[in-house]
Amino acid sequence: MDITAPRFTNEDAAREHLEALRWPDGPFCPHCGSFSAKRLPPQRGRKTKAHPEGALRKGVVQCNDCREQFTVTVGTLFESSKVPLHKWVLATFLLCSSKRGMSGHQLARMLGVTQKTAWFMSHRIRESMRPAEGEPPLGGEGKTVEADETFIGGKEKNRHKSKRATRRLGGSWGKETVFSLVERDGKVRSTHVQSVTAANLKPILVEQIDAATTLCTDDAGQYRHMHRAFKHEIVNHSAGEYVRGTAHTNTVEGYFSIFKRGVVGTYYHMSPKHLHRYCVEFDFRYNTRKDNDFERCEQALKGITGKRLTYRRADHIGA
Structure with missing residues (x-):
């Protein structure tokens, strides 16, 4: 798979890819669960020194029922992140496709971010690999x-x-x-x-x-x-x-x-504090060993929903 594909290098393409995975039947509201929504033209965010006119917000959707506005990242691990979305998607692919994992320093070099940011991202991607609640037990009759x-x-x-x-x-x-x-x-x-x-x-x-x-x-x-x-x-x-x-x-x-x-x-x-999360990473790759790298990455991206984690909780993930 080509890591120069548009979804790995372009913010808009990454958002469209994530929308196709999370919203196969159209946008649904993370606030009230309604499927009745309409897309809005690009919106201007709050004015800051970096963006005197307000940063341009693309992909904004408004719910027709509760009237709340949201994007595809709301209610996910990527919500409110200052890291561009295409770098999140690329980091997910790199971690999913590397059989023996990828160090924070290597990930930082490939993404063009700091090691601290890469470490932060990799732990959240491991959270997306965590199996869903209520999975059936292993084995069974004859197994x-x-x-x-x-x-x-x-x-x-x-x-x-x-x-x-x-x-x-x-x-x-x-x-x-x-x-x-x-x-x-x-x-x-x-x-x-x-x-x-x-x-x-x-x-x-x-x-x-x-x-x-x-x-x-x-x-x-x-x-x-x-x-x-x-x-x-x-x-x-x-x-x-x-x-x-x-x-x-x-x-x-x-x-x-x-x-x-x-x-x-x-x-x-x-670290003993984070060892359980590395276990999740290696379990995930083993459990999806019959999938190709693209399919494995898609499965991890689908797992970001409902797992919002903030930076202040970085040292307590899964504790």
Whole structure:
């Protein structure tokens, strides 16, 4: 796909593209939900030093019922942003099409914005990748879900002595834990957990997996009693067993290899405060792996609705 396409370089083309995605049946009012609206000619905004006559507002629509005015970005992650809309669309495409992610510095260079702005944008795009509420559980009758955990963080020996962490129950030295569930030939769901104990993991398993599912795990102690909730198959890694018939955890480990490439080769460090959002990013790309880059970008752009986040909340996204 050509990143010099009009919607990536022109504000009007980007707005028309977003309108086609969000309003396939015509404009609808984000204030009252009415589909009765009319387009207005370009409007002048408030007068400022930069725009003495008022900035020209294009794409303004007025609801015929509540009389409120709005544009396609109202009620979305892009609302009231000073970043041009075509840069938002391009940033979304770049993040969706980069298998191992894209750093804030690289995104800033390609968009012509500051690193701080690129970081701000990338976290909001990850928010658009978050799955919708009420998605059905993974698995089902005749299906298999693999569960495993991985640890994110640098080597403890590389830390200064004063920075070294104490070992947490079920955790690793100074590292953060990501617990993932992968349905074979299906989707993945990852969660940032404090520790890999049965008390922490079982509620996630019960909530996210259908009871009729076959669960495959390794022989770790936290999975010892999962046969009470699922048909449970175990591969004994400690004895050198990695595959026994259809029992294995190779699919989830393959997902972790992609995740780790993103950590080691692109992001280098993921703050514990924002780790859950990086999990959403890698889950989204894995779950849309059969789509092309254009389709994946469109799906992310459709996910911006109803997720307004302001800059002051940047450090508390998803908290």
